[in-house]
Amino acid sequence: MKSLEAKPQHNNVRSRSELKAFQQKMLGMLYRPLSPDWKSRKKTDEGISVVKIAEGLIKPNDRLTSFERLEIYNRCYWFRVLDSLYDDFPGLLALLGNRKFLKLITAYLIRYPSESFTLRNLGSRLESFLCEEPEYASPLQEIALDMVRFEWAQIIAFDEIAREPISPKDIQKRDPEKLRIGLQPYLALLELNHAVDRYLIAVKNQEFDGLRKEASNTSNAAPEGKNHRRRLSLPKRERVWLAVHRYDNMLYYKRLEPAAFTLLKELGKGTPLEMACGKAIKRDGSAKQKGVLKADAFQEKLQGWFAEWSSLRWLTLPSPKK
Amino acid sequence: MPANEFNGFTDYGIGIGLRVPHYRHILAEKPLVDWFEIISENFMVEGGRPLEVLDQILEQYRVVQHGVAMYFGSADRLNREHLKRLKRLVKRTKTPWLSDHLCWGSVDGRYTHDLLPMPYTFAAAKVTADRIRQARDYLEVPICVENVSSYAEYHASEMTEWEFLSEVVEAADCGILMDVNNIYVSSENHGFDPYEYLNNIPHHRVGQIHIAGHSKFEKYTLDTHDHPVLDPVWKMYAHLLKKTGPTATLLEWDDSIPSFEEVHREALKANLFHKAKTPAASSGATR
Numbered sequence: 001m002k003s004l005e006a007k008p009q010h011n012n013v014r015s016r017s018e019l020k021a022f023q024q025k026m027l028g029m030l031y032r033p034l035s036p037d038w039k040s041r042k043k044t045d046e047g048i049s050v051v052k053i054a055e056g057l058i059k060p061n062d063r064l065t066s067f068e069r070l071e072i073y074n075r076c077y078w079f080r081v082l083d084s085l086y087d088d089f090p091g092l093l094a095l096l097g098n099r100k101f102l103k104l105i106t107a108y109l110i111r112y113p114s115e116s117f118t119l120r121n122l123g124s125r126l127e128s129f130l131c132e133e134p135e136y137a138s139p140l141q142e143i144a145l146d147m148v149r150f151e152w153a154q155i156i157a158f159d160e161i162a163r164e165p166i167s168p169k170d171i172q173k174r175d176p177e178k179l180r181i182g183l184q185p186y187l188a189l190l191e192l193n194h195a196v197d198r199y200l201i202a203v204k205n206q207e208f209d210g211l212r213k214e215a216s217n218t219s220n221a222a223p224e225g226k227n228h229r230r231r232l233s234l235p236k237r238e239r240v241w242l243a244v245h246r247y248d249n250m251l252y253y254k255r256l257e258p259a260a261f262t263l264l265k266e267l268g269k270g271t272p273l274e275m276a277c278g279k280a281i282k283r284d285g286s287a288k289q290k291g292v293l294k295a296d297a298f299q300e301k302l303q304g305w306f307a308e309w310s311s312l313r314w315l316t317l318p319s320p321k322k
Numbered sequence: 323m324p325a326n327e328f329n330g331f332t333d334y335g336i337g338i339g340l341r342v343p344h345y346r347h348i349l350a351e352k353p354l355v356d357w358f359e360i361i362s363e364n365f366m367v368e369g370g371r372p373l374e375v376l377d378q379i380l381e382q383y384r385v386v387q388h389g390v391a392m393y394f395g396s397a398d399r400l401n402r403e404h405l406k407r408l409k410r411l412v413k414r415t416k417t418p419w420l421s422d423h424l425c426w427g428s429v430d431g432r433y434t435h436d437l438l439p440m441p442y443t444f445a446a447a448k449v450t451a452d453r454i455r456q457a458r459d460y461l462e463v464p465i466c467v468e469n470v471s472s473y474a475e476y477h478a479s480e481m482t483e484w485e486f487l488s489e490v491v492e493a494a495d496c497g498i499l500m501d502v503n504n505i506y507v508s509s510e511n512h513g514f515d516p517y518e519y520l521n522n523i524p525h526h527r528v529g530q531i532h533i534a535g536h537s538k539f540e541k542y543t544l545d546t547h548d549h550p551v552l553d554p555v556w557k558m559y560a561h562l563l564k565k566t567g568p569t570a571t572l573l574e575w576d577d578s579i580p581s582f583e584e585v586h587r588e589a590l591k592a593n594l595f596h597k598a599k600t601p602a603a604s605s606g607a608t609r
Binding site for chain 1: 363366367368369370371372373374391396397398401404426428429430431432433434435436438441443444445446449473474475476477478511512513541542
């Protein structure tokens, strides 16, 4: 391993391509995961000395070595991104516990580093990652998946675009066979296998500050000490049909009847109103009694749902086709 | 030079950063504040509470946009989607100028969400200046670039930080957002004289100033924005004002944020220094 001991080569930046290569090298160093005691690791996975790489990039000063100066940025990167996911997924953190959660999100960020200018989108691929690597949440992978979907839906509901709600004149005298109704982009419809909504309420009752921290230039604290909560009972296994939405810019989630969920899902897919209602009626248990379809009862329910969804401003004109 | 082409020929005084813990107080009490600085990226969303609050603020106050993710120093091409969103926000806020940092933080579409120092080379200055010009031409608003605090210096650098800053802003023909606290922090970390920095930048390009608090650790000083401005920074601020004249100034307080009144009181201390001499009267002043 003589080459590892060689004097480090300094990296020149005399062109755009050299600047790019320099930035790629730095980024690679910053993305390297920290040790369990929140320090920079001194070797890469391939056994290359990070100390030597740092010496090739960064000047030492009278107090810090090149490696230590690089370490400041390496730690800041990880503290910032981990902190962001701690803020965005408190339910998942409570569910898995701090150690497992940290392991999961570290592995996630290694595979899916941020590709967005905003930390808001940092957790956008966590659901996919959990599907790919369920063992990180074992033995709670199913509940964890429900929780991730639920918590990501809240991020969408917080600031996704709102369209003009539909008005009666938009649909008056329209043929229900052809009439299509859209849904607000911020409305998420989730079919879950666990009562993660009730679990999250319990988590937030334990500790909720309701505020998102501003990003300051430098983050110097490890994301720890956030999990001093008492362990809650796990979410109950049950089928839950949930709408996550906002109203007057406050976040809400609301349980739905299966038929109402089906109807909304179909409308969201662009199914014409009459056909969507047909699919919902098939899903509706109360509409069938002794094999006889109780159309009147369902009609009444439908009216109630539409009145409620209109008052919540969930219904819009369908989005124009591209 | 309070009003210049780099701050849209405005004559703003002392502003403070608009932060979430103060929303309720500001909207309810409507305190007298000359202007608010917003973090652009917090409002580059499609809807919801951030934009609702912003619109209410805009009804009452003057707002200037400050970005943290343009990364003028990145070697990549400018992100058109980012620019489009930013332009939508510029139209909404009617910001007279817009600022972001002289740094890099992303490459190949991957982000660090940090403000990383540049290698101070002529090639890097050219790339950076080109990106600033392109952004300004697209956004149609004056741009001021802010010096960042740093904890590392690169072997690749061919000049000092203030020479690099001057090189970039002259080539881009843009303004400077001079963060006095960042100069102090970097001077402590790299062992240079902060007044040499302050004396050797194109003062006529300073469109805005930032002040903030920092924290000293055993081996380095960190730009923490979590407490009042410290004396050495106030002294540097006073020195800079002698060179630039009264200039729009913003106090940054981003962590351990106290009450609105406390932040505002701290910011208004800057007024004491705005009675400093005009640049013409102080042109012979030395440290």
